[in-house]
Amino acid sequence: MGDCDMDDTEQDQSPQATGGQAIYFDGLSNRRQTVTVVLSNQLVLRSADNFVSWPYPDIRRVDAPSGTLRVSCLSASPLARLEIRDSAFAAELVARCDRIDENRLTHGAVARIIGWSLAAAASIIVMVLFVVPFAADRLTPLVPPAMERHLGEAAVVQLQAVFGNKTCDGAGGQAAFAKLVEALRVPAGLDASVGAQVLDTPIPNAFALPGGRFFLLSGLLAKANDPDEIAGVLAHELGHLKHRDNLRQVIHNGGSSFLIGLLFGDITGAGAAIFASRTIVTASYSREAEHDADSFAIEVMHKLGRPTAPMGELMFRVTGKEGDKQLSILASHPLTEDRLERMRAEDQPPSGPPLLTAEEWRALKGICK
Amino acid sequence: MNQMNFIPQPPPPLPAVPVTFDGERGEFFRLIGRGALLELVTLGFYRFWLATDIRRHLWVNTAVDGDAAEYTGRGKELLIGFLFAMAILVPIYLAYFIVSVEAERFKGFASVPLVIGFYAFGQFAIYRARRYRLTRTVWRGVRFWMDGSGWAYAGRAMLWALLLVLTLGLAFPWREAALERYKMQHSHYGNLQGDFEASPWELFKQIWWLWLAIPVCLVLFPLLPFIYGYFKAVEWRWWLSGLRFGGVRLQSRLRPGALYGLYWKVIGWFVLLWAVTFAYFGGVVVVAAKFGGVSMAGPKAAQALANNIPLLIMLVLGYIAVILAINVVMRMYLLRDVWARVLASVELHGIEAVANISAKGDLASALGEGFADGLDVAGF
Numbered sequence: 213m214g215d216c217d218m219d220d221t222e223q224d225q226s227p228q229a230t231g232g233q234a235i236y237f238d239g240l241s242n243r244r245q246t247v248t249v250v251l252s253n254q255l256v257l258r259s260a261d262n263f264v265s266w267p268y269p270d271i272r273r274v275d276a277p278s279g280t281l282r283v284s285c286l287s288a289s290p291l292a293r294l295e296i297r298d299s300a301f302a303a304e305l306v307a308r309c310d311r312i313d314e315n316r317l318t319h320g321a322v323a324r325i326i327g328w329s330l331a332a333a334a335s336i337i338v339m340v341l342f343v344v345p346f347a348a349d350r351l352t353p354l355v356p357p358a359m360e361r362h363l364g365e366a367a368v369v370q371l372q373a374v375f376g377n378k379t380c381d382g383a384g385g386q387a388a389f390a391k392l393v394e395a396l397r398v399p400a401g402l403d404a405s406v407g408a409q410v411l412d413t414p415i416p417n418a419f420a421l422p423g424g425r426f427f428l429l430s431g432l433l434a435k436a437n438d439p440d441e442i443a444g445v446l447a448h449e450l451g452h453l454k455h456r457d458n459l460r461q462v463i464h465n466g467g468s469s470f471l472i473g474l475l476f477g478d479i480t481g482a483g484a485a486i487f488a489s490r491t492i493v494t495a496s497y498s499r500e501a502e503h504d505a506d507s508f509a510i511e512v513m514h515k516l517g518r519p520t521a522p523m524g525e526l527m528f529r530v531t532g533k534e535g536d537k538q539l540s541i542l543a544s545h546p547l548t549e550d551r552l553e554r555m556r557a558e559d560q561p562p563s564g565p566p567l568l569t570a571e572e573w574r575a576l577k578g579i580c581k
Numbered sequence: 582m583n584q585m586n587f588i589p590q591p592p593p594p595l596p597a598v599p600v601t602f603d604g605e606r607g608e609f610f611r612l613i614g615r616g617a618l619l620e621l622v623t624l625g626f627y628r629f630w631l632a633t634d635i636r637r638h639l640w641v642n643t644a645v646d647g648d649a650a651e652y653t654g655r656g657k658e659l660l661i662g663f664l665f666a667m668a669i670l671v672p673i674y675l676a677y678f679i680v681s682v683e684a685e686r687f688k689g690f691a692s693v694p695l696v697i698g699f700y701a702f703g704q705f706a707i708y709r710a711r712r713y714r715l716t717r718t719v720w721r722g723v724r725f726w727m728d729g730s731g732w733a734y735a736g737r738a739m740l741w742a743l744l745l746v747l748t749l750g751l752a753f754p755w756r757e758a759a760l761e762r763y764k765m766q767h768s769h770y771g772n773l774q775g776d777f778e779a780s781p782w783e784l785f786k787q788i789w790w791l792w793l794a795i796p797v798c799l800v801l802f803p804l805l806p807f808i809y810g811y812f813k814a815v816e817w818r819w820w821l822s823g824l825r826f827g828g829v830r831l832q833s834r835l836r837p838g839a840l841y842g843l844y845w846k847v848i849g850w851f852v853l854l855w856a857v858t859f860a861y862f863g864g865v866v867v868v869a870a871k872f873g874g875v876s877m878a879g880p881k882a883a884q885a886l887a888n889n890i891p892l893l894i895m896l897v898l899g900y901i902a903v904i905l906a907i908n909v910v911m912r913m914y915l916l917r918d919v920w921a922r923v924l925a926s927v928e929l930h931g932i933e934a935v936a937n938i939s940a941k942g943d944l945a946s947a948l949g950e951g952f953a954d955g956l957d958v959a960g961f
C-alpha cells in the first residue's frame with residue numbers, strides 16, 4: 213500500500229526542480245531499486261516500472277551510515293526507504309524538508325528524560341523515607357497474628373539449623389526463668405501466648421522472633437550480675453513483641469530494599485551504593501525500634517518498681533564504648549553509652565519486691581548446666 | 582523462479598558476501614561516554630535510551646551486501662516495557678515472599694525450589710527480548726520478525742537445564758543447539774524462514790577439554806581469560822556458522838584466539854582504573870589528615886576519617902568516576918569491539934536467495950526486555 217503513489221502532474225519543468233540518482237526500497241519487498249529523484253513541489257521517484265511521490269513535510273530522516281542520507285515518508289509504507297549518497301543532493305533535499313529531524317531525540321527531550329528521572333528518584337526517596345515507614349506502621353496491625361506466627365515458625369526452623377537445638381531446661385532454672393518472664397509479661401500487657409527459651413551459646417545476646425517468641429542466649433546470662441539486669445533486657449525484648457517490630461521491619465526493609473534496588477538497579481558497579489543506602493535506611497529504622505523498645509522496658513521496670521540502670525550496665529559490659537568503633541548512622545542500635553545514660557537518668561530506687569530470690573537467681577544462672 | 586531451494590554441498594553460484602562494520606570508535610566512545618554520564622544523572626533511567634542508541638549505532642554501521650541495517654526500536658518502548666514488567670513482577674515478588682514464608686514453616690530453606698519459577702521467567706524474558714530486538718531490525722526495507730511462544734521456549738529451556746545439571750554440564754552443546762533451533766525456526770526475514778543447523782557434536786569436539794581445564798585454571802587463574810576467550814570465540818563461530826535464512830548460509834572464520842586481546846585489555850583497564858582510584862583515595866585521606874586536622878594516630882583515626890564530610894564527598898566522587906569509567910570500558914571492548922571483530926569474520930553464502938523477499942510480520946512489544954531488565958537476566 214504505497215499511499216504516496218500519485219498521478220503524474222507534470223511539474224518537472226518548474227524552475228527550481230533538481231534531480232539525482234538514489235536507491236529506493238519500497239517497504240513491501242526487499243528489492244533494491246535505482247531511481248531517479250526529482251525535487252519538484254514534492255519529492256518524485258521514478259524508475260523503469262515505478263512512480264512515487266512523497267510530500268516534503270512527511271519526510272523524516274532515519275538512521276544511516278555516515279555519508280548517506282536515508283529518509284522515510286510518513287504517508288508511505290512505514291519501512292519504505294530512500295537512500296541518497298551524493299552529499300550535495302542530500303543537502304538540497306534536507307533544505308526542502310523542514311520537519312525532517314522531528315523524530316530526533318533533541319536536547320529538550322533529553323532534558324525531559326532527566327527531569328522525569330529526577331522526579332521519579334525524588335518520589336522513590338520520599339517513599340523510602342516517609343511512605344514505607346508509615347505503611348509498615350499501619351499495615352502491621354492488619355496482619356493477622358496467625359500469619360505472624362508462621363513467619364516466626366519459619367525463623368525458628370532456620371534458627372535451629374544455625375544454632376542446633378540446644379535449648380536449656382535445667383529444672384530449677386526453668387522455673388526461675390518462667391517466673392521472671394511471667395512477672396514481666398503482666399505489666400507489659402501481653403497475653404500468655406508469649407514463649408521464651410534460653411539457648412546454650414556463648415554469644416551474649418537476646419532476641420525476639422515474630423509471633424511472640426523470644427530467646428535469651430546463655431552468654432548474656434553468664435555476664436549478668438543480678439536479676440534486674442536480665443529483667444531489663446527481657447522487658448526490652450517484650451517491647452519488640454508488643455510493638456510487633458519484627459513484622460514491621462520485614463515490611464519496612466522489604467519495601468525500602470525493593471525501592472532502592474529500583475533506584476540504582478541497572479548501573480554496573482552501583483552495588484556499593486545500593487548496599488550503603490540500604491544499610492543506612494534499615495539501620496535508622498532499626499535504631500528507632502530499639503529506642504522505643506528501651507522506652508517500653510523502662511516503663512515496665514517502673515511499673516514493677518525495679519531500677520533501670522542495671523540493664524544499661526549489662527549492655528555496656530558486653531559491648532564497651534561503641535562511639536569509637538563504628539559510624540553511628542550505620543549502627544542498628546543506639547550507641548550503648550547513650551542507652552546507658554538514658555537508663556541511668558530514668559533510674560529509680562527499688563520500690564517493689566525483688567523479681568527473683570537469691571536461690572532462684574543461682575538456678576537461672578545454672579540453667580544450661 | 583526456484584532460487585529459494587537450498588542445496589548445501591556444491592559451492593554457491595555467487596561468491597560469498599562479506600558483512601562489514603564501519604562504525605567509528607570515536608563516535609561510539611562519545612555516545613557511551615555521554616550515555617554513562619546521563620545514566621548517572623538520571624540514576625539509571627537513561628539506560629533505555631542508551632541501550633537504544635548503542636543498538637542504533639551498531640546496526641546502522643553493519644552492512645550486508647553493501648546495504649546497512651537499521652534499528653527502529655526507541656527508548657520509550659523499552660521504558661514502557663519495563664513499567665509493564667514491573668507491574669507484573671511486583672505482585673509476583675510479593676506472592677513469592679508469602680509463599681516462601683509458608684514453605685519455610687514446614688522445613689528450613691524449603692522455598693529454594695521457588696527460585697526455579699524465577700528461572701522460567703528469566704528464560705521467557707530472554708526469548709521475548711530477542712523477539713523485540715529482531716522485530717526492530719530492518720534491512721533493505723524489510724523487517725525481521727519472530728513467532729513462537731515465550732513460555733514454550735521457557736519450558737524447553739528448563740528441561741534442558743535439568744539435563745545440564747544431571748550431566749554435570751556435558752549436555753551444554755546439545756542444549757544450546759536445541760534452544761537456538763527453536764528460536765531460529767521461529768525467526769523470519771520477510772517471508773523467508775530461519776533455521777539453525779550447527780551440529781552440537783562440532784561444538785562438543787572443540788570444548789570438551791574445558792571441563793578438565795577449568796579446575797586447573799582455578800588454581801592457575803591467569804589462564805582463565807584465555808579459557809573464557811577461547812570458549813566465547815568458538816561459541817560465536819559455531820553459532821554464526823549454524824544460522825540460516827531460507828537459502829542463505831552464514832559462515833564465520835573467527836579464530837579461537839580472536840578475543841584474547843579484548844579480554845586482556847579489559848582486565849588491564851580494570852587494574853589501571855582501580856590502581857588510580859585507590860591512589861586517589863589514599864591521596865584524599867592523606868590530604869584530609871594534613872590540612873583537615875584529622876589525627877591519623879590512635880584508635881580514633883578510622884572514626885575521625887569516617888565522620889569527615891568533605892572527605893566522604895571526595896571519596897564518593899571518586900567512586901562515581903570509576904563506575905563511569907568501568908561502564909565505558911566494558912561497553913567499548915565487550916560490546917563494540919566484540920561486535921566488530923565477530924562481524925568481520927562472517928560471510929554470507931547464497932545471497933541470491935534474498936533477491937526478492939516480501940515484507941511480512943508484526944512488531945512485538947518490549948515486555949520481554951522489561952522482564953530481562955527487572956530480573957537482571959542477560960542473554961539473547
